[in-house]
Amino acid sequence: MERKLLLTFITFLSCTYAAIAQTAASTYSIKGSLIDSVSKNPAAFVTIAVKTPDKQVIKTQLSQKDGTFKVDQLPAGKFILSLLSVEYNTKTLEITLGEKETLDLGMITISPANTQLKGVSVTAARPLIKQEADRIAYDLQADPDSKSSSVLEMMRKVPLISVDADDNIQLSGNTAYKIFINGKPSSLMERSPKDVLKSMPASSIQKIEVITTPSSKYDAEGLAGIINIITNKAIENGYSGNVTLSERYPLGGPSLGGSFTIKSGKFGVSAFGGASFANTPTTGITISRISTDAVPSNLFQSADRESDTRNAYLGTELSYEIDSLNLLSAQINLNGSNGAGEFFQHSLLQSNAVILQQYDLLTNNDNSGKGADAALNYQRGFRRNKSQLFTASYRYYGFNNEDITGQLFTNRNNYSLPDFRQVNESVMSEHTVQLDYVYPVKKLSIEAGIKGIFRTNESDFKYFSRDTEDNYAIDPAKTNTFNNTQTILAAYNTYQYNWKSWSVKGGIRLENTAVDADFITTASSVNQHYLSVVPAVTLSRQFKTSSINIGWNQRIQRPGINQLNPFVDRTNPIFENTGNPDLRPTKGNQIRMGYNLTNKGNLNVSLMYNWIRGLIFQVSDFDPATNITRTRYENTGGAKALGGNVNFNYPLTQKWNLSINGNLMHGWADGISGGQPISNKGFMFNCNLSTGLRLPKDWRISGSAYLNGGDLTVQQKTNAFVSTAFNVNKDIIKDKLSFSAFTNNPFSRYRVNVTDRFGPNFNQVNHSQQNFRTMGGSLSYKFGKLKDAIKKNKRGINNDDVSN
Template sequence: MIRTKINIFLTILTSALYFNANAQEINIILKGVLIDSLSNQFVAGVTVKVLEGNKTLAQEKSSNYGVFLLKVPKNRKVDLEFTHLNYGVKKMKLSTDDKNTSIDLGFVSLSGRTNLLEEATVTGNLSPIRKKIDGIEFNVQNDPDKDIYSVLDMLQKVPLINVDGQDKISLKGKSNFKLLINGKPSALFSGDPGTALKMMPSKDILKIEVITSPPSKYDAEGIGGLINILTKKKTDDGYDFYIGTSYNYPYGPLGSFNTNVKKDKLQLSVLATTFFQNTPYNTVDKTINFVSEQNVEQHGEQKFKGNSSMLRGQLLYELDSLNALSLSGSWKRDKFDMISRIVNHQSNLADFTIFQNGAPFWKTGDVDLNYQRGFKKNPKKFLNFSYKYSTSSNAVQDDLRFEGIDWSNSNQSNIFGFKENSVQVDYENQSKYLLIESGGKFIARNSNSLYNYGQDQQNEFKFDYNIFNLYQTIGYETGSWSYKAGLRMDLMAFPQRSNDQDDKLNLLPSLAVQKSFDKHHSIGMTYNERIQRPNISEMSPFIDRANPNFISAGNPKLEPTKGRNVNLSYSYIDKLSVITDFGYYYTNNSIQKVYTSNTDSLINVSYENLGKERSFDVNANIGYTWKKIRLTFNGRLSYIAMQGMYKNMQLKNDGYENNLSFTMAIPITNTFRTNLSLRHTGPQLFLQGRSNAYTATSVSFTKQFLDKKMSVFVSLNNPFSEYFTRKNFFSVPEFSTTSFNRQNYRTIVLSASYSFGSSNLKTKKIKKKIENSDQNTFEIKPLK
C-alpha cells in the first residue's frame, strides 16, 4: 500500500480538523488506516473507541478506505478498542504528552474473529456477506474457493442469485437484470453472459454486489436489478500473476492468465482466457398438434464445435494526488461450427430431411476512458468524466439442404448488432451523514440487421436512437436509520424518426430505507421503477427459415417495458446468517415470445408487448457453520400471473415458480476441502405455456500446495444423470406444440491454478507537502 500518500491525505484532514477546533480544547489528533491481515484490503465500518477505564472519551467508524480520525486528550493513558462484526476485537494502549499535536498509527491490521477461528475455516475466517441499504455485498476474497473457482461458480454462493444446471443466471428468479463490471455495463455480457463469467477467474474479483433496488446513478435498464462485479486493484507497488487451466469432459479445455502490476503512479491489469468446446450430439424433437387433427413430428440432432476467447485490460495513472486517468477495454469472440439434421414427418406429406450447416459467430468489445478529479477540502468529494465506446456483432450463417422433397437448396445469413457511444458526468459529495450524487449521461445507440436469402435477396433494418439521462440522489444517516432517495430522467429520442417511433420520456424514482437494530439485525424497504428496452435480436425482421415448420422473426414495433418493484427485507448476519426478501413486481406491457399459426403445418414465432405481468416473490438465504462445516441454503418461491391479447382473445396463465440450492463445504484439513451441492430449478411460466423442472448435483475436492499458491480442483457434476432433457410446452386455441432438447449433463472438471507475486509494503516518511491520495480507485462509494 502507498502509505506515504495515505498519510499525507490524513495530514490534510488532521490540519483541517485541528485548526477548526475550539482554541481552548487541548487535544491530539489520532489517525490510522485499518487493513485486513490476510488480503491487505481496507476495512470499512470498524468502530474505533478511545477508553479511559470504562469511560468512552471518543468514538468513530472507519471510512470506506479504512481511515479513522479521533481527538484524544493530552497527557493521558488510554486504551484503543477496534471492533467489527467480521474481525476479532483488537486492543492497544496509548500514552499522550504535550510534545505532539498528532499521532499516526499507520496501518493497523485486523485478524479474523478468534472465537470462531476453528469453526470458520471453510469461509476464510470471515463472513463474506454484508447487508447494504439497497442490496447485499459478497466479499469474494473471504471465500476459500476464490483461487480455483470461476466467477460463474462463485455466483452460486451469492444470496438471491440462482445459476441453473444450464449455466443460466437469474436474480430473484428474473432474467431481465443487468450485469456490470466496476459499476458500468460491459459488452462482454451482450452475448452469452454465462460463458463470459465462466471464463473469468474469481481470483481477480474483490466483491460481488447484488443491487436489488438500484439507486438513480445507475442506468435505467435492468428491471430485475443489477449484479455488479468489482475487480481487485493493487494498493501497493508490486505484481501478482495467476495462471489457470481446466478440462471439462466431454466439452473441452480452458486456459486463463491474469496479472496486476503497480509501480508508483502507474497500474496495469490484464486478463486473457480461451475456451475450446466440442459438444456431443444433442437430440432435438418437436411436435405440433393442430385442432384440425393435422400433426407434425420432427426428430433430429445437432452438434457444435468452436472456441471462445476473451481479453480484458485496465491502465490506471495518477496524474497527481487529486487527478487520475484510467483506460480500460474488453474484447470477446465466440466462433462455432454447427451441423444439424432433422427428419420431418407430417400427415399430408412424405417424410423429408433438413440438413443445416451453420457458422454462428459473436464478437463484442468496448473501450472506456475515465478522468476523476478529487478535492483537497473534502476527500469524499468526486467529479468524474467518462467516455465509452461499445460494439457487438452477431452472425447467423446457414447452408440448407433438403432430401425427400422437391425444395431447392438455399442459404441465409443475418449479421446484426449495435454500436454505442456514451458520455457521462458524475458528481458525488459525501459527509458523515449526508450523501449527494448528481450526474448526466448521453448515449447514441445504433442497431443494425443485414440479412440475406440466397445471393439476390438482401435487406437491412436499422434502429437508431439517443438516450438522455439526468439523475439526482440524496442519502442520509441518523443513528440506526439510513435513507436514500433519487430520481432519474430517461429520454429515449429518435432523431431520424426511425421505425415511426415516438420519443419516450420516463421519470424513474428510487427509494430505500434501512433500520439497523444492532451489528447483526436490520430491516429494509425499497421501491424503484426501471425499464427494459428490446434488443436488436428481438426486433430484427429477419425471417429464420432453417426449419420450414417453425418460422421465427423479430418484431420492429416492440416498445420498452416499464416495471415497478417493491421489496421488504430482513437480515441477520453472524455465525448464523439469514437474509430474506419479499418482493412485488408489476408491468403492463411485458415482452413475451409468441407462437401463432396461419396454416395447418406452419408455426410463426415472434415477440409482442402483450400485457400485464405480476409476481409475488419470497427469497431466502440461510447460512450456518456447524463443527467446521458450512451449510448454505438459497431458495425462491414466486407466484406469477400474466395476461395478454392473442387474436382478439385474452389469454391468461398463472402459477408458481421456484428454485433452491443447498451447499455443504467441509474442510478436511487446512489445505484440503470438499464441497457438495444440490440445485433445483422449477418450471418456468410463459403466457402461452411453461417449461419443465430439473435438478443438478455436484461433488468437488480442492487441494492446495506450495503455501497455498497452487490449487488443484476436481469436480463430478450430475453423477446420477447422464443426459438432461429441456421441455417447453406452448398451447393456444388452434394448436399445441412441445419441444424436447436432450443434451449431455454429466461432466467431469479437472482444474489447476498457480499464483505468485511480490509487494513492497515498506513504510515511507510523510513528506512536507499538501496532497490528497484518497482518490485512486475510480469507485464512487455508496452511503452504506
C-alpha cells in the same frame, strides 16, 4: 427459641444473598473499539479471541461494522486478548478481570498488514454475505468452492440469482437485467455472458453484487436490477496475479483464465482474461405439435445435434494519479468467439393419419462475433471534503455478429421449399458521454449528473434460394437491410441522508429517447419519441448484528438489437422466429424488503413484488393455412410476481460449513396470441444446498445439490430438474498453488428438458436431451507481492439501459 430461629433464618438469608451476589459478580465483560491506525476508520469484522495464559481459546467474536466489540460471560482471572484479521497485523493484550463488572479497553488502534501473516491460522469463516441499502454482496474469496468452480457455477449460491437448464441467468426470476464488470458495463457481458462466465475462474473474482434497488444515478433499464462482478482486489505497489487451467470432459473442454496487476508509483494496470474450447457431444431433440383447428394436424420432428465453440476475452484497467486530487483512469475490453454446429432432422406432418408433408433436413451453422469497448474517466477531488467529487467520462462500445446457416432437404414428400442459405450480420456501436457531481453536506449526500447515449444498430440479412442448376440467388422478399438509431438524453438527482443507524436514499431520473428505424430494402421506416420519469427510494436501518431495508423503484426495459431485428430465422422451416422493430419500452415497478442477520452464521431474507405492463414477450401464432408457427416479440399483456429469497450460511463446526440459497416466486402472465387472450400462472422455485469440510493437510471436500422447479412465460412452462456436484481440492503450496478435481451429475449421463408451449389453436411439447455428466480438474497458481493500493475512479459510465 423463636429468637434463635429468627437469628438463624436471618443468617441463612444473609449467606444466601452473599452467595447470589458473589455468583452474579463472577461473570465479567470486555468492551472496546478498534480503529485503523492509518486511515482512522473503524476496523470492522476483526476476530476477537479471549485466551487463557496457556493460549487455550475460551471465546471468540467479530467486531461490528463500526469497530466496536463486547465479549460477555467471562470468568475472573488473567487472560490474553488477541485481535486477528488478514487485513491487520495481529495484536495481543494482557487483561485481568475481577475488579469491575465490565472492563472498558476504550479505543484500540491496529495497524494494516504489509506482509502476509505467518504462524496465524484464522479458522472462523468470514461472512459470505454483506447487505447494504440497495444491494447484496456475495464474497467469493470467503467461499472455498471458488477455487474449483467457474463464475457461472458460483452464481447459483448468490442471493436472488438462479441459473436455468440452459445455463441462462435469471435475477429475481427475470431475464431483463444488466451485468457489470467492476461497476461498469463491458462488452464481455453483452454478446453471450454465459459463455464468458463459464470460462472465467471464480478464483479471480472478489465478489458478486446484486444491486436490487438501483438508485437514480443508474440508467433506468433493467427491470430486475444489476449484477456487478468485482474482479479487482485491493491493489498495491508491486505485482500480483493468478492463473487457472482447467479441463472438462465430455461436455466442455480446456479453459485458461486469470488476472494480473502491477503498480509502480502513481501508475497502475490490472488485467484479466481467458480462453476456452467447448465441445457439445451429440444429443437428441423431439418436437410434437397438435393443432386444435377444425381440421386438426399433428407434427412430429426428431433431430440429432452437436456443436463446438471457442471463446476468448481480455479486460484491462489503467489508473494514473496526477496528484492527490486528480485521477485519470481508463478501461479496454476485448472479446471474440466462433462456433460451428450440425443439425439433422426428420419432420412428419399428418392429418387423420394422412401424410401432409415429410422431409429430412441437414443444417450446418457457422457463427462468429467480436466486441470491444474503451472508456476514459477524469476524477477531480476537493480538499474541503474527500467525498466531494466531479467526474467526466467517455465510453465507446461496439460489436458485430455473423451467422451463416445452410439447409439441405432430402426424402421429400409433398414438400417443395428449395434448399436455402441464411446470412445475418448484425452490428452495434455506441458513444456515451457523462458528467457526475457528488456534494456532501454534513450527513446529507447530494448527487447529480447528465448523460448522452448515441447508439446505432444495423442488420444486414440475406436469404438465398437454390435453383435446379444448384445455383443460389437472393430472394428479395425475404431479404432486408435494417438500420436503427437511438439517442438517449438523461439527467438525474439523488439525495442520501444518514442519521445514526438510519439511512434513506431517494432520487428521480429523466430520460428522453428518440428512435429512428429504416428498412433500406423495403423503403419503410419507424420513428418513436418518448420521455420516461423514473423514481427510486430506499430506507435502511442498522442494528448491532442485523439490518433491515425496504425499497421501491421503477425500471424500464428498452428492446435490444436481437428483439428489434426483423430478420426471420427459418433454420427450422416449420417454426419461424423474428424480432419486431415496432417494439416500445416497458416500465416495471418493484417493492422489496430485506432482512440480514450476521452472527456466527449469516441469514438474508428478501420479499418482493413486481408488476409490469406492456412487457416484451415472445408470442407464438400457429397458421393452419401454412402449418407454420411464427414467433415474434410483442408488447403484449403484462406480468406480476410475488415471492422471496432465503440465503443461509452457517459454520456447523470450525471446519464444516453449510450454505442454502433458495428462491420462491408465484408468477402471473397474460397476453394476446392469434388475436385471442392467453394467460399463464404458477410457482417458480430453485434451491442450492452446498456443504464443505476442511480436512488435515490443506485438503477440502465439498458437495452441492441444485433444484430448479422450472420456469414460465405467457405461453410456456418448463420442467423441474436436479443437479449435483462434488469437489475435492488441495493446497499444494498454501495460498499459492492449489489443485481441484470435480464431477457434476455423476448419477445421470443425460438430462431431458421438457417445454410445454400452447396457444389458442395448438399445443406443443419439446423434449431436449442435454449432456449432463461431466468431470474434470483445475490447477490454480497465485503469485506476486504488493504494498500500496491503486486508486480508481469512484464514478464512471454505466450503460444499463438495454435488455439482454
